[in-house]
Structure formats: C-alpha cells, structure tokens
Amino acid sequence: MSITRSTTTTTPQAGVKLPGRGRFRGLDPVLIAAALALTGFGIFAVYTSGVENGPYYATNQAAGLVAGVALAVPLALMDYRRLKGFAEWLFGAAIAMLLAVAFFGTTINGAKSWIELGPFQVQPSEFAKLLMIVVLAKYLSDNPPDSWGTFLKALGIMMLPTLLVFTQPDLGTALVFGAVFVAMVFVGGARLWHLGTLFGAGIAAFVVALKFNILHEYQIQRLTAFLQPELSTDLSYQVLQSKIAVGSGGLLGKGLEANTLANLGFLPEDHTDFIFSNLAERTGFVGSMIVLALFFILIWRILRIGTVARDKFGVLVAVGVSTMFVFQVFVNIGMALGMMPVTGLPLPLVSYGRSSLIMSVMSIGLLLSIAMRSKAGGARHSDL
Numbered sequence: 001m002s003i004t005r006s007t008t009t010t011t012p013q014a015g016v017k018l019p020g021r022g023r024f025r026g027l028d029p030v031l032i033a034a035a036l037a038l039t040g041f042g043i044f045a046v047y048t049s050g051v052e053n054g055p056y057y058a059t060n061q062a063a064g065l066v067a068g069v070a071l072a073v074p075l076a077l078m079d080y081r082r083l084k085g086f087a088e089w090l091f092g093a094a095i096a097m098l099l100a101v102a103f104f105g106t107t108i109n110g111a112k113s114w115i116e117l118g119p120f121q122v123q124p125s126e127f128a129k130l131l132m133i134v135v136l137a138k139y140l141s142d143n144p145p146d147s148w149g150t151f152l153k154a155l156g157i158m159m160l161p162t163l164l165v166f167t168q169p170d171l172g173t174a175l176v177f178g179a180v181f182v183a184m185v186f187v188g189g190a191r192l193w194h195l196g197t198l199f200g201a202g203i204a205a206f207v208v209a210l211k212f213n214i215l216h217e218y219q220i221q222r223l224t225a226f227l228q229p230e231l232s233t234d235l236s237y238q239v240l241q242s243k244i245a246v247g248s249g250g251l252l253g254k255g256l257e258a259n260t261l262a263n264l265g266f267l268p269e270d271h272t273d274f275i276f277s278n279l280a281e282r283t284g285f286v287g288s289m290i291v292l293a294l295f296f297i298l299i300w301r302i303l304r305i306g307t308v309a310r311d312k313f314g315v316l317v318a319v320g321v322s323t324m325f326v327f328q329v330f331v332n333i334g335m336a337l338g339m340m341p342v343t344g345l346p347l348p349l350v351s352y353g354r355s356s357l358i359m360s361v362m363s364i365g366l367l368l369s370i371a372m373r374s375k376a377g378g379a380r381h382s383d384l
Contacts, residue, residue, distance in 0.1 A: 028367075030301050034295075038291070039061075039065050039357070041279060050260075051270070063354070064358055068358040068362060072368075075365035123355035123356070125170060130359050132158060136157055140184060140316055141316055145194070146191060148194070151191075154188075158177055180324055188312075238269065238273075242338065246336060248260075251285050267281075275350055280336070302321055317366065318370060329348060332347040
C-alpha cells in the first residue's frame, strides 16, 4: 500500500477549506448508509427481543445512536491528523479509564467492566479500543516496526491496556486488542518472523495460563462450550438454543408477532451476545444475508478509505478500525452459529450497549474525516 505526499506548491494549513471544494467533498454516503442500516436492524432486534421491557431498551439504543452521531460529526469535520499531536494524552486517557474500572467499576455477569455515572453505565474498554487504535497508528506511522526495538515498543504500548482489560476479566475485548495490534503492525511494516515469534509466545502463554489456572473456570468454559453444546452447562445451553433459533427462522423468518425462542425466554442474551440469532429467527435466511451484506459493504468502504488515505497514519487508523469490526463480526456471528467460543463480544452497531454503539459511530466519524481529506476527493492538506 503506497503512501504519497501532496505535490502542490502552495499547501494550506490542515483544516483549511480550499476555494471551489465543498466542506463535505469526499464524504462516503455508502459507508454512512450501511452503518445506519445496521443500527436500524439492531434497534429492531432489541425492540423485539425477549428481554423485559424491550421497547425501553430500544429507546436507549436509539439515544446511544444520537449521542454517537453528536460526537462523530465533529470528528468528521476535524482534520484527523490533528489527533497525532494528542497521542500521549489519548494513551493516558485510555489507561486512566481502565484503571478507574479496576478501582470503581461495577461487576456485571462476572466481569468488572462498567462504571456507574448517575443513571448510566459506561464501559470504558469500548472507548479504549478506538483511543488505542489512534495511539498505535501515530507510533507506527513515525516508527515502522521493522526492527525488534520498534516492534517491542509497539507491543508494549498495546500490552498495558490489554492486560488491564484481561484482568477485569474481559477475554473477548482483550482478544480484540490483540487482533488490532497484529493487523496494524503487519501493515505498518513488521517482519513475518516478528509476528511468528509473537504467535508462538501467545500459544506458550495460553498453555501456561491453563497449567497455572490463570484463566478463570468460566473463561475456559466460554472457550470450549461451542465444542460440546450438548453438555448441561449454561454456556452450552446458550450455544444450543442459538443454533436452534437460527435454524428455525427458515427462509423468511417468523416475523414480528410470532412466538420465537427469544420472546419465550429460551434464547439467553438475545439483545446482546446472541442478537444475530434473534434477527435470524425473526427475519430468516434473507434477513441474515442482508445483515451480512451490510457488514461486507461497511468493511469494504472502510478498507477503501485506507487505500486512498493521504498518509500512513490515516491508512493505519482505517486498518485498525476495520480489523476491530471484522474480528467482532466474525466472532459474534460464529458464536451464534456454534462455530466460535462464547466470548461475549458485541455485534458492532447491532448489539445492545450504548458504549459499544457510541464508540462504533465515533469510529465511522473518524473514518469520514480521513475520507474527506483523501487523495480521492478531499481538499489537499500538508501532512502533519
């Protein structure tokens, strides 16, 4: 992927609009439409879920969308390269939020991942994902990880928040950090033997964690439940019911008013972890394929933004965000189909959770900033 600088002789300051070019030139309406459509599917699924007072949760999700858009619009209008100057502050903010969870967090479903802010519950690890993508993109754009020194420094940057999330314990989000790191350093210029060594070290660390009981028992069950869904454990039951729900949707689904496994209470977490199973039962194979097609379009447009970005920083941000979405989609839908471990990862833009939704919409806003300042149609700015 080549990165080129502007060759114009007169280069205005970043953020200045050039004559004859609209402020929103380069805006990606396809990306926006796909994101909004997925969010609409999510609000529909939450509304029809078996959770008590589903309409109330759907209203909360819609409020999360509004909040996300309110934060995403300034991000889109701002020159994304300005964030490079705040990388150290963003790293400090991510670590501070995760440390706050450790000291003041609330435990839900066995994980201490939330902070109570009045009537709201905030999950800081969701926002730490986006912050760390920006921080790592800044470091890698200035320091290609083609030597052990820069590679290990990049690993150290991502290791601290990953460990803090892992100790909550939130294995799923920790795996997201790991996937994002691997993708970004690979595109950033890491050698294959660097990644091979890291992979080997990861396998060794997993074996040690099993041998010395570092992983909690329920985490081990989450990783293995999908292999034996017939066993009489809570997680195996969830996987089994999820597969039944997906299969029972048929071609066109059971519709809004039908008695489904979700609203009869047989499908657990049908508004969060297993929301895809809920959608598949309601809308059938056709609806499921529409959701998958929308995710394909979303990832395609994000990757396209990465290919036309003006600088390496923009490329790496797009790679990080796309990896975050792809990994979560792959794991969440695989989990619903009984093909992946039950890690508790939300389906981006679809699963209930205001923190996840707000962060996802903010990520779209940041990508739009890159798109509007890209080689494909944005105003020409100097690299910062």
